[in-house]
Each structure stands twice: as C-alpha cells, then as structure tokens.
Amino acid sequence: MMMTTADELASSLRCAEFLADSPSTSTLLHHHVGTVTNSLHHNEHRRRSGRIVLQAVNQRRLSHGQPTVISRKRPSTVDVRLNTAQRPSVPSCLDRSIHRDERVLENLLIAEENLKSNHLYFTAVQEHIEPIHREQAVEWIFDVAKEEKCDADVFPLAVSLIDRFLSLQNIFRQDIQVLAGVCLFIASKVKAPQPMNAARVSYYTADSVKVHDVLSWELLVLAHLNWEITSPTGFDFFDHLSARLPSLHTLRPAFTSVLHRIQRCELLFYSLH
DSSP states (O other): OHHHHHHHHHHHHSOOSOTTTSOOOHHHHHHHHHHHHHHHHHHHHHHHHHHHHHHHHHHHSOOTTOOOOOOOSOOOHHHHHHHSOSSSSOOOOOOHHHHTOHHHHHHHHHHHHHTOOOTTHHHHTOSSOOHHHHHHHHHHHHHHHHHTTOOTTHHHHHHHHHHHHHTTOOOOGGGHHHHHHHHHHHHHHHHOSSOOOHHHHHHHTTTSSOHHHHHHHHHHHHHHTTTOOOOOOHHHHHHHHHHHSGGGGGGHHHHHHHHHHHHHOHHHHHHTO
16 A cells, blocks of 8 residues: 555656657756856956056056156257247346436435445444354355245345344344345345245244244334335346446346355455445
8 A cells, every 4th residue: 555655656756758858958058158157258357457447547647746747749849949048037128218317327326325234233233143144144045045046136135135124123143044034035025026925934944933933024124124125236237237238238147146146245245335
C-alpha cells in the first residue's frame, strides 16, 4: 500500500517531455551574459573616461600662488611696439597759457620761499632726533617708493613734507618712521595716479605702525602744515623749463637721479642750505 502511494507520487512529479524535445536555453543564456558583460564594459569605460576628464581638469586647475598659463602664441609686431616703452617718461607739452606766462615761474619761486623748511631745525626745534635718523627715514621711504613704483616726483614731495613738519614740531625718535611713512602717503595722494593706502604703509613697517596710527598722523601733519601740501619740488621747475626748451627733456633721468641722491644724503642736505 505504501509503495503504491510512492509510485503514484513519483509518476505525478515525472516530466512527460523528453530532453530532445525541450527548446535550448543556451542562446538566451549567452545573450543575457553578453548583455551583462557589455553593460559592465560600458560602465567601466564611462568611469575611466570620467577619471581622465577629472584628471585633466585637476591638471589645468591652478593652485594658490601658481602663475597663470602663458600663451605660446607669439605676439604681433604691433603689440610689441605698443607695449614697449619708447621713452622713460612723457615730455611736458607746451601750454602757452602756462609756460609762456612769466607769472607761473615767479609764483613757483614765491611758493618755494614761503613753504621752505628751516635747515636749523635739528638744533632749534628737535630734541630727540639727529640727522642720521632723518637720513635713515628718507632712505626707507625711497625704497618703499621704488617698491611701489611711484612716480619720480612723489619722493621729493614726501621729503619736503618731512622737513617742513620737523621745522615746526618736536617729535620722539620712535616717531620718525611713522612721520616718513605718512608724508609718503600724503605725497602719493597728491602726485601718484594710484596713491598708496594706509594699509600699505603699515605693511612696510612690518605692522609696527598700525593703520589707525597712520590716519591719526596724517591729520596731525596736515594740521601743522595748514593743509599746504603742494610744496614746489625740483621737478616742477624742470618740467616748466623743459616745456620751453624741449632739448632739456633728455636730461630728465639724470636729473631724477641727482635730485633723489641730494635728498637722501644728510651731508648734502646741510651743504645746500
């Protein structure tokens, strides 16, 4: 009875279809495997392409402080000629209403006389500074003006403001640097197309002079000078004369060097007075 039941159960589970009559599934299997393989290859190719693009972008990305990529294209002859300085400075053009009027030169001479400094201020006014301190301060602002690429007439005006202030006000030795920096700061506002700012002056003092100190001293200097900060310098006279006689303009570089050297040297400062 038990065997009969088992045989009936086995016969019910037996497949009536023969293997030869069954359709092959190998084609579908190979097709499915091929599809999966192609998909994997495609995804790997996309990932590899993404890495290549990302690597190229990272190579082109500039790090902080890295210079920009310079084009290898050779500039045209016109660009080279336009960007090459033909003269060290621009000559003064003749303005007949100014340079042909004798009153202009006379007013320059009068202003120079009225706004000149007292060459005896080291003994008559100052108690804490000596000529060597002035020389060091002037050398310092000369280097700062050179580093900032200031116009040549900024430095002489700054030195003139220093001497005029020292002729009026006694200061301590530690204040000579802030005075020199402030005078250069004021002179750049008068003469330079792009003047310095208080933060740059503080930077060149290694932050020993704070920005608020520069601004406070600026008001102090202006108040003592009665806001008369356009003192005539050697360049005012030279430009006036070279406009009348253009051949003098070729002497401007030599004149600039001599004028700067005179104002930087304290021995010449005394001998010229």
